[in-house]
Amino acid sequence: MSQATLITRAYDSPQTESRGYCRSCKTTHRLGSRKAIEHCLTLIEQLETQNTINLFGAAPDDQLKTKYLLGPARGKMFGVMHCMQPDGATLLLRAFSGQYNGRWEVRGWVPPLFDIDDFSRINYGVEKQIKTITIEIEQSLPHSDKWLLLREKRRKLSQELMRDIHSLYRLTNFRGETTTLYQSYTGPHGIPTGTGDCCAPKLLNHAAKNNLTPLALAEFYWGRKNRSASRQHGSFYSSCKEKCGPILGFMLCGLDHHDNKYTAT
Ligand SMILES: [Zn+2]
Ligand SMILES: [Zn+2]
Numbered sequence: 001m002s003q004a005t006l007i008t009r010a011y012d013s014p015q016t017e018s019r020g021y022c023r024s025c026k027t028t029h030r031l032g033s034r035k036a037i038e039h040c041l042t043l044i045e046q047l048e049t050q051n052t053i054n055l056f057g058a059a060p061d062d063q064l065k066t067k068y069l070l071g072p073a074r075g076k077m078f079g080v081m082h083c084m085q086p087d088g089a090t091l092l093l094r095a096f097s098g099q100y101n102g103r104w105e106v107r108g109w110v111p112p113l114f115d116i117d118d119f120s121r122i123n124y125g126v127e128k129q130i131k132t133i134t135i136e137i138e139q140s141l142p143h144s145d146k147w148l149l150l151r152e153k154r155r156k157l158s159q160e161l162m163r164d165i166h167s168l169y170r171l172t173n174f175r176g177e178t179t180t181l182y183q184s185y186t187g188p189h190g191i192p193t194g195t196g197d198c199c200a201p202k203l204l205n206h207a208a209k210n211n212l213t214p215l216a217l218a219e220f221y222w223g224r225k226n227r228s229a230s231r232q233h234g235s236f237y238s239s240c241k242e243k244c245g246p247i248l249g250f251m252l253c254g255l256d257h258h259d260n261k262y263t264a265t
Contacts, residue, residue, distance in 0.1 A: 014238065015236075015237075015238055016033040016037070016218055016219075016236045016237065016238050017030050017031060017032050017033055017238055017239070018030065018031045018033075018200045018204075018217050018219075018238065018239040018244070018248055018252065019031070019238070019239060019245070019248060019252070020186070020239070020244065020245050020246065020247060020248025020249035020250070020251070020252060021186055021245070021246075021249040022249035022250060022252070022253050023186055023249065023250075024253065025249075025253060028249065029248070029249055029252035029253055029255065030252070031204075031214055031216065031217050031252055031255065032216055032217075033216055033217060033218035033236070034216055035082040035215055035216035036079075036080045036081060036082045036215075036216040036217050036218035037216075037218045037236065039080045039082060039092055039218075040078070040079075040080045040218045040219075040220050040236070043078065043080055043094065044220065044222065044234060047066055047078075047222060051065055051066050051067065052064050052065045052066060053066065053096065053100060053106060053109070054106070054107075055108060056107055056108020056109070057107055057108065058106055058107035058108065063100075063101045063102065063103065064100065064101065064103075064106060066222075066223070068100075068101045069222060069223025069224065070223055070224050071224065073101070074223060074224045074225070074226055074227070075221055075222050075223020075224050075225065075226065075231065075233060076096055076097055076098070076100070076221070076222060076223055077096070077097040077198060077199055077219050077220070077221055077222075077231070077237070078094070078095065078096050078097070078199060078219065078220055078221075078222055079094070079095045079096075079097075079198075079199025079200060079202070079203055079217060079218065079219040079220075080092060080093070080094050080095075080203075080217070080218055081093040081094075081095075081203040081204075081207060081214055081216070081217045082214075082215045082216045082217075083207050083212040083213055083214045083215055084212065084213040084215055085211075085212060086211055090215070091212060093110050093203050093206055093207060093212070094108065094109050094110065095109055095110045095199040095202040095203050095206075096109055096199065097197060097198050097199050097202075098194060098197045098198075099197075104116050104119070110202045110203055110205075110206040111202070111206070112196075112197065112202060113169045113170060113171060113196045113197075113201060113202065113205050114165075114168035114169050114170065115168065118168050119165065119168060122161070122164050122165060122168070123161070123165065126157060126160075126161045126164075127161075129157060130154055130157055130158060130161075133150055133153060133154045133157070134154065136150050137150045137151060137154065162193060166181045166182070166191055166195070166196075167180065167181075167182070169181045169196045170205075171184050171196070171201070171205060171247065171250060171251055172205055172208040172209050172251075173204075173208055173250055173251050173252070173253045173254050174208055174213075174252070174253060174254030174255045175253055175254035176208075176254070177250075177253075177254075179250065181195060181196055181247065184246075184247045184249075184250035184251070185246045185247055186245075186246045186247075186249055186250075187242075187245070187246035191246075192242055192243050194243055195243040195244075195246075195247065196243075196247065197243075198219075198239065198240060198243060198244050199217075199219050200217060200219060200239045200244050200248060200251075201244060201247060201248070201251055203217055204217070204248070204251045204252065205251065208251070213255070214255060218236055219236065219237055219238075219239065220234065220235060220236045220237070221233065221234070221235055221237065222234065
Protein backbone atom coordinates (compact mmCIF):
# COMPACT_ATOMS: atom_id res chain seq x y z
CA MET A 1 0.00 0.00 0.00
CA SER A 2 1.42 3.40 -0.93
CA GLN A 3 2.12 6.03 1.68
CA ALA A 4 -0.53 8.24 0.15
CA THR A 5 -3.14 5.50 0.57
CA LEU A 6 -2.15 4.97 4.20
CA ILE A 7 -2.36 8.66 4.98
CA THR A 8 -5.65 8.92 3.12
CA ARG A 9 -7.17 6.12 5.21
CA ALA A 10 -5.82 7.60 8.43
CA TYR A 11 -7.24 11.00 7.64
CA ASP A 12 -10.62 10.18 6.18
CA SER A 13 -12.28 10.95 9.47
CA PRO A 14 -14.21 13.69 11.29
CA GLN A 15 -10.81 15.19 12.06
CA THR A 16 -10.42 16.34 8.47
CA GLU A 17 -13.95 16.91 7.23
CA SER A 18 -15.65 20.26 6.58
CA ARG A 19 -18.86 20.83 8.50
CA GLY A 20 -21.35 23.35 9.81
CA TYR A 21 -24.83 23.52 11.27
CA CYS A 22 -27.52 24.56 8.78
CA ARG A 23 -30.38 26.58 10.21
CA SER A 24 -32.81 25.87 7.41
CA CYS A 25 -32.32 22.07 7.42
CA LYS A 26 -31.75 21.95 11.22
CA THR A 27 -28.87 19.54 10.73
CA THR A 28 -25.07 19.52 10.33
CA HIS A 29 -23.89 19.32 6.73
CA ARG A 30 -20.56 17.59 6.12
CA LEU A 31 -18.09 17.05 3.30
CA GLY A 32 -15.42 14.34 3.54
CA SER A 33 -11.74 14.71 2.71
CA ARG A 34 -10.54 11.38 1.34
CA LYS A 35 -10.07 12.01 -2.38
CA ALA A 36 -8.76 15.50 -1.74
CA ILE A 37 -5.99 14.39 0.61
CA GLU A 38 -4.17 12.53 -2.16
CA HIS A 39 -4.18 15.75 -4.17
CA CYS A 40 -2.97 17.73 -1.16
CA LEU A 41 0.02 15.39 -0.93
CA THR A 42 0.85 16.20 -4.55
CA LEU A 43 0.53 19.91 -3.80
CA ILE A 44 2.81 19.57 -0.74
CA GLU A 45 5.40 17.91 -2.94
CA GLN A 46 5.14 20.76 -5.46
CA LEU A 47 5.56 23.38 -2.71
CA GLU A 48 8.56 21.52 -1.36
CA THR A 49 10.34 21.06 -4.65
CA GLN A 50 9.47 24.36 -6.35
CA ASN A 51 9.53 26.68 -3.31
CA THR A 52 6.74 28.86 -4.68
CA ILE A 53 2.93 28.92 -4.95
CA ASN A 54 3.39 30.13 -8.52
CA LEU A 55 2.62 26.66 -9.90
CA PHE A 56 -0.09 27.42 -12.44
CA GLY A 57 1.34 29.87 -14.93
CA ALA A 58 1.35 33.25 -13.19
CA ALA A 59 4.09 35.68 -14.23
CA PRO A 60 7.39 35.16 -12.32
CA ASP A 61 6.94 36.80 -8.91
CA ASP A 62 9.25 36.72 -5.88
CA GLN A 63 6.32 37.59 -3.59
CA LEU A 64 4.88 34.13 -4.25
CA LYS A 65 7.87 32.18 -2.93
CA THR A 66 7.26 29.84 0.01
CA LYS A 67 10.12 31.50 1.89
CA TYR A 68 7.38 33.87 3.11
CA LEU A 69 5.70 31.00 5.01
CA LEU A 70 8.86 29.97 6.82
CA GLY A 71 9.69 33.41 8.21
CA PRO A 72 8.10 35.80 10.73
CA ALA A 73 4.75 35.81 8.85
CA ARG A 74 4.47 32.09 9.70
CA GLY A 75 2.69 29.37 7.76
CA LYS A 76 -0.72 29.18 6.20
CA MET A 77 -3.57 26.78 5.52
CA PHE A 78 -3.91 25.40 2.00
CA GLY A 79 -6.89 23.52 0.65
CA VAL A 80 -7.73 21.30 -2.28
CA MET A 81 -11.20 20.39 -3.49
CA HIS A 82 -11.90 17.46 -5.76
CA CYS A 83 -15.07 18.26 -7.66
CA MET A 84 -17.21 17.24 -10.61
CA GLN A 85 -18.21 19.30 -13.62
CA PRO A 86 -21.75 19.07 -15.06
CA ASP A 87 -20.44 16.69 -17.79
CA GLY A 88 -19.13 14.26 -15.13
CA ALA A 89 -15.42 15.05 -15.55
CA THR A 90 -13.53 15.75 -12.34
CA LEU A 91 -11.57 18.86 -11.56
CA LEU A 92 -9.30 20.18 -8.78
CA LEU A 93 -9.63 23.55 -7.12
CA ARG A 94 -6.94 24.96 -4.86
CA ALA A 95 -6.97 27.70 -2.24
CA PHE A 96 -4.69 29.45 0.24
CA SER A 97 -6.23 31.01 3.33
CA GLY A 98 -6.50 34.80 3.54
CA GLN A 99 -4.00 36.78 1.51
CA TYR A 100 -0.70 35.41 0.27
CA ASN A 101 1.98 37.99 1.02
CA GLY A 102 -0.47 40.82 0.29
CA ARG A 103 -2.19 39.12 -2.68
CA TRP A 104 -5.84 38.10 -2.71
CA GLU A 105 -5.64 36.73 -6.23
CA VAL A 106 -3.02 34.40 -7.72
CA ARG A 107 -3.50 32.52 -10.97
CA GLY A 108 -4.51 28.89 -10.44
CA TRP A 109 -5.95 29.57 -6.95
CA VAL A 110 -9.61 30.37 -6.25
CA PRO A 111 -10.47 34.03 -5.50
CA PRO A 112 -11.92 35.45 -2.25
CA LEU A 113 -15.66 35.90 -1.53
CA PHE A 114 -15.69 39.60 -2.41
CA ASP A 115 -14.80 41.91 -5.26
CA ILE A 116 -11.15 42.88 -4.82
CA ASP A 117 -11.63 46.40 -6.24
CA ASP A 118 -14.41 47.10 -3.73
CA PHE A 119 -12.19 45.78 -0.95
CA SER A 120 -9.26 47.98 -1.98
CA ARG A 121 -11.46 51.06 -2.26
CA ILE A 122 -12.92 50.60 1.24
CA ASN A 123 -9.65 49.56 2.81
CA TYR A 124 -7.26 52.09 1.33
CA GLY A 125 -8.55 55.39 2.76
CA VAL A 126 -9.37 54.02 6.21
CA GLU A 127 -6.08 52.14 6.59
CA LYS A 128 -4.29 55.42 5.89
CA GLN A 129 -6.38 57.22 8.51
CA ILE A 130 -5.66 54.47 11.05
CA LYS A 131 -1.93 54.70 10.38
CA THR A 132 -1.98 58.49 10.84
CA ILE A 133 -3.85 58.15 14.14
CA THR A 134 -1.41 55.49 15.33
CA ILE A 135 1.49 57.89 14.77
CA GLU A 136 -0.39 60.62 16.69
CA ILE A 137 -1.02 58.19 19.57
CA GLU A 138 2.66 57.33 19.73
CA GLN A 139 3.51 61.02 19.86
CA SER A 140 1.07 61.96 22.64
CA LEU A 141 1.41 61.53 26.39
CA PRO A 142 0.15 58.08 27.44
CA HIS A 143 -3.21 58.24 29.29
CA SER A 144 -3.68 61.95 28.58
CA ASP A 145 -7.13 63.12 27.32
CA LYS A 146 -5.80 63.42 23.79
CA TRP A 147 -4.27 59.95 23.92
CA LEU A 148 -7.52 58.37 25.17
CA LEU A 149 -9.57 60.19 22.56
CA LEU A 150 -7.29 59.09 19.73
CA ARG A 151 -7.35 55.48 20.89
CA GLU A 152 -11.13 55.51 20.98
CA LYS A 153 -11.25 57.07 17.50
CA ARG A 154 -8.93 54.37 16.15
CA ARG A 155 -10.96 51.58 17.75
CA LYS A 156 -14.18 52.89 16.18
CA LEU A 157 -12.56 53.27 12.76
CA SER A 158 -11.24 49.68 12.86
CA GLN A 159 -14.64 48.36 13.88
CA GLU A 160 -16.39 50.26 11.10
CA LEU A 161 -13.80 49.10 8.60
CA MET A 162 -14.34 45.48 9.61
CA ARG A 163 -18.12 45.87 9.28
CA ASP A 164 -17.75 47.47 5.86
CA ILE A 165 -15.38 44.72 4.72
CA HIS A 166 -17.66 41.97 6.04
CA SER A 167 -20.57 43.51 4.14
CA LEU A 168 -18.73 42.88 0.84
CA TYR A 169 -18.74 39.08 1.18
CA ARG A 170 -21.22 37.07 -0.89
CA LEU A 171 -21.76 33.38 -0.12
CA THR A 172 -23.39 31.03 -2.62
CA ASN A 173 -24.53 27.51 -1.70
CA PHE A 174 -25.59 24.38 -3.59
CA ARG A 175 -29.26 25.30 -3.55
CA GLY A 176 -28.32 28.28 -5.67
CA GLU A 177 -28.91 30.74 -2.82
CA THR A 178 -26.63 33.73 -2.32
CA THR A 179 -26.40 35.63 0.95
CA THR A 180 -24.15 37.79 3.14
CA LEU A 181 -21.82 36.86 5.99
CA TYR A 182 -24.31 38.43 8.40
CA GLN A 183 -27.25 36.35 7.22
CA SER A 184 -25.37 33.05 7.02
CA TYR A 185 -23.53 33.34 10.33
CA THR A 186 -24.88 31.04 13.06
CA GLY A 187 -22.33 31.77 15.82
CA PRO A 188 -23.34 33.20 19.21
CA HIS A 189 -20.98 36.20 19.11
CA GLY A 190 -19.89 38.78 16.56
CA ILE A 191 -18.26 37.67 13.31
CA PRO A 192 -14.51 37.13 13.92
CA THR A 193 -11.96 38.90 11.69
CA GLY A 194 -11.01 36.65 8.79
CA THR A 195 -14.35 34.82 8.60
CA GLY A 196 -14.88 33.69 5.01
CA ASP A 197 -11.14 33.84 4.21
CA CYS A 198 -10.30 30.19 5.03
CA CYS A 199 -9.80 27.65 2.24
CA ALA A 200 -13.11 25.81 2.74
CA PRO A 201 -15.41 28.82 2.16
CA LYS A 202 -13.31 30.01 -0.79
CA LEU A 203 -13.42 26.57 -2.43
CA LEU A 204 -17.11 25.94 -1.75
CA ASN A 205 -18.13 29.36 -2.99
CA HIS A 206 -16.14 29.03 -6.19
CA ALA A 207 -17.61 25.57 -6.83
CA ALA A 208 -21.20 26.70 -6.17
CA LYS A 209 -20.86 29.73 -8.44
CA ASN A 210 -19.38 27.65 -11.24
CA ASN A 211 -21.81 24.76 -11.18
CA LEU A 212 -19.24 22.30 -9.79
CA THR A 213 -20.17 19.54 -7.34
CA PRO A 214 -17.67 19.07 -4.49
CA LEU A 215 -16.71 15.43 -3.91
CA ALA A 216 -14.06 15.98 -1.23
CA LEU A 217 -12.20 18.83 0.45
CA ALA A 218 -9.03 18.72 2.56
CA GLU A 219 -7.00 21.42 4.27
CA PHE A 220 -3.40 21.29 5.50
CA TYR A 221 -1.01 23.72 7.16
CA TRP A 222 2.29 24.51 5.51
CA GLY A 223 5.18 26.58 6.90
CA ARG A 224 6.46 27.74 10.25
CA LYS A 225 4.04 26.65 13.01
CA ASN A 226 1.62 29.26 14.35
CA ARG A 227 2.21 30.98 17.70
CA SER A 228 -0.01 28.70 19.73
CA ALA A 229 1.50 25.67 17.93
CA SER A 230 -2.05 24.48 17.18
CA ARG A 231 -1.07 24.29 13.49
CA GLN A 232 1.89 22.11 12.47
CA HIS A 233 3.77 21.97 9.18
CA GLY A 234 2.30 19.36 6.83
CA SER A 235 -0.63 18.37 9.09
CA PHE A 236 -4.26 18.04 7.99
CA TYR A 237 -7.11 19.75 9.87
CA SER A 238 -10.90 19.88 9.70
CA SER A 239 -12.61 23.18 8.88
CA CYS A 240 -12.10 25.57 11.80
CA LYS A 241 -14.73 25.85 14.51
CA GLU A 242 -14.54 29.57 15.17
CA LYS A 243 -14.76 31.12 11.72
CA CYS A 244 -15.93 28.38 9.33
CA GLY A 245 -18.25 26.38 11.59
CA PRO A 246 -20.84 29.20 11.70
CA ILE A 247 -20.97 29.72 7.90
CA LEU A 248 -20.36 26.24 6.43
CA GLY A 249 -23.87 25.05 7.33
CA PHE A 250 -25.22 27.52 4.80
CA MET A 251 -22.40 26.97 2.29
CA LEU A 252 -22.68 23.15 2.24
CA CYS A 253 -26.48 23.22 1.99
CA GLY A 254 -27.83 21.43 -1.06
CA LEU A 255 -24.93 18.95 -1.25
CA ASP A 256 -26.28 16.20 0.98
CA HIS A 257 -27.71 14.02 -1.72
CA HIS A 258 -24.19 13.58 -3.08
CA ASP A 259 -22.70 12.39 0.21
CA ASN A 260 -23.72 8.75 0.21
CA LYS A 261 -22.89 8.35 -3.41
CA TYR A 262 -19.26 9.41 -3.07
CA THR A 263 -17.97 8.73 0.42
CA ALA A 264 -17.89 5.01 -0.38
CA THR A 265 -15.52 5.37 -3.36
ZN1 LIG B 1 -11.82 28.32 8.86
ZN1 LIG C 1 -29.16 22.89 4.77
